[in-house]
Amino acid sequence: EPEVTQTPSHQVTQMGQEVILRCVPISNHLYFYWYRQILGQKVEFLVSFYNNEISEKSEIFDDQFSVERPDGSNFTLKIRSTKLEDSAMYFCASSAGTGDEKLFFGSGTQLSVL
Amino acid sequence: GESVGLHLPTLSVQEGDNSIINCAYSNSASDYFIWYKQESGKGPQFIIDIRSNMDKRQGQRVTVLLNKTVKHLSLQIAATQPGDSAVYFCAENMRGNAGNMLTFGGGTRLMVKP
Numbered sequence: 001e002p003e004v005t006q007t008p009s010h011q012v013t014q015m016g017q018e019v020i021l022r023c024v025p026i027s028n029h030l031y032f033y034w035y036r037q038i039l040g041q042k043v044e045f046l047v048s049f050y051n052n053e054i055s056e057k058s059e060i061f062d063d064q065f066s067v068e069r070p071d072g073s074n075f076t077l078k079i080r081s082t083k084l085e086d087s088a089m090y091f092c093a094s095s096a097g098t099g100d101e102k103l104f105f106g107s108g109t110q111l112s113v114l
Numbered sequence: 115g116e117s118v119g120l121h122l123p124t125l126s127v128q129e130g131d132n133s134i135i136n137c138a139y140s141n142s143a144s145d146y147f148i149w150y151k152q153e154s155g156k157g158p159q160f161i162i163d164i165r166s167n168m169d170k171r172q173g174q175r176v177t178v179l180l181n182k183t184v185k186h187l188s189l190q191i192a193a194t195q196p197g198d199s200a201v202y203f204c205a206e207n208m209r210g211n212a213g214n215m216l217t218f219g220g221g222t223r224l225m226v227k228p
Contacts, residue, residue: 033215042218042221043158043218045215091157093157107157108155108156
């Protein structure tokens with residue numbers, strides 16, 4: 001069964017450093033997403049991406065965040081200057097497109113900012 | 115400092131019993147609802163979905179009920195098994211939402227006693 005894959009599974013970084021989280025969405029999907037989950041809390045929407053541009057973003061997704069689809073298979077989330085409060089599990093997801101809103105999630109990248 | 119997570123409501127059931135997990139959603143304009151299961155250290159896993167033109171939908175051992183009048187969603191799991199132990203999240207989507215994003219609820223922890 002096709003699945004969303006994320007790398008790395010764990011990332012430790014120093015405050016102020018840049019990190020790039022990587023995702024390979026399901027191959028025929030058109031919508032891509034990043035969500036995050038702080039330990040013990042609910043899953044929060046960050047950004048959605050369609051047709052090579054951001055279609056919606058939350059208040060969390062400020063100027064420190066950016067997303068990119070550098071080629072036909074990868075989808076990345078960059079945090080330019082990490083803060084302690086960016087520590088969370090980051091989930092990538094994808095969905096097939098209009099008429100099918102079912103999101104498929106990857107296993108996540110646990111980001112720890114020290 | 116250390117972040118304090120939400121205290122998740124917990125449902126404890128005996129193996130073989132039926133489980134009912136409830137969710138109150140927030141947006142009366144939402145027209146698509148979905149239940150996810152999240153096991154420790156993993157991403158949300160799709161269980162079942164329902165559109166607002168339905169009030170009940172059945173899957174394998176699971177049933178979702180939708181009451182739009184009171185904005186309430188429930189997930190029923192028949193003959194609960196130890197492998198059903200996880201945190202369950204409901205999520206909602208609103209038609210015309212440009213980003214096709216899902217908004218997640220707070221989650222319920224299901225514990226199945228053998």
